[in-house]
Amino acid sequence: MNRRLWLWVPFTVVAFALAIFGWNLANPVDRRVPSALVGQQFPPVTLAGALDPAAGVDATLLANGRPHLVNVFASWCVPCAAEAPGLTLLQGQGIDIVGIAVHDNVPDLTQFLAQNGNPYSRIGMDFNGRTQIALGSAGVPETFVVDGRGKILRQHIGVIEPDDIATLVADIRGAQ
């Protein structure tokens, strides 16, 4: 091939690399870590109840024929307080919301619920984060849509914004 033409090869390669860098700078990578358990059965976890010891979280209870929302949260988590009105709205629609409190303690949690309302039918205490890891959850808040047979249909990462409510309601209605 023509030697002149060969000289353009490194230039083209560098221009291509710079174009990729530019594109990635303009479109930041999605830093969210989705759970690999979406589409699979909720892991077999058993958690002590936070306020009522009898109302702990047990994976077998999630497979009781009714769909659930499982909300991973914590009293120390500021965005979790921000999504409390959203959860209250969802509970108002007759949706059963199960809470998993990560790295929390009963006094702080009691205060958090008194301030932000308690939309949960039951709250399990995940003192050492083991349940969060078993769920493939990478942070708080996260919400899992679980169908009546205990299968995880979808994972909502981050705060439940007003715009997300309709989708979550549709998910739950679809699961019935």
Place this chain on the structure above:
Amino acid sequence: MITRIIILLALLLGPAGPAMAQVDYTNSELADPAQEREAKALMDTIRCVVCQGQPISGSNADLAGDMRALIRERIAAGEEPEAIRAWRVSRYGAWVSFKPELHPSSAPLWLTPFAALIAGLFLIRGRFKKRA
């Protein structure tokens, strides 16, 4: 009322009970140096899902600490490091492992060096011919 107080106390002290009987391995090493080496090697190659560029061995995030404790407990119980890695990958996907495996999405990572080598040999083929 008294029952409630007892329940509350049990809840408050409950988690402390097993924690006292069993060492919290979040930041303390295993007694057996060989097991600790195994655990450390695994922790160095598991990505923290919170501070994503770091391995869990060097992260201060709560979730990384939880995972360190879990790894040490499982190693102490005799589980193979690769089995623990596979379990972790089954929860968060292949992304959490710093030890890349060959699968369709990572194929370019493995094949590019070979392609570059072949391209390089092709480029210098003329030089070999002249010597001979």
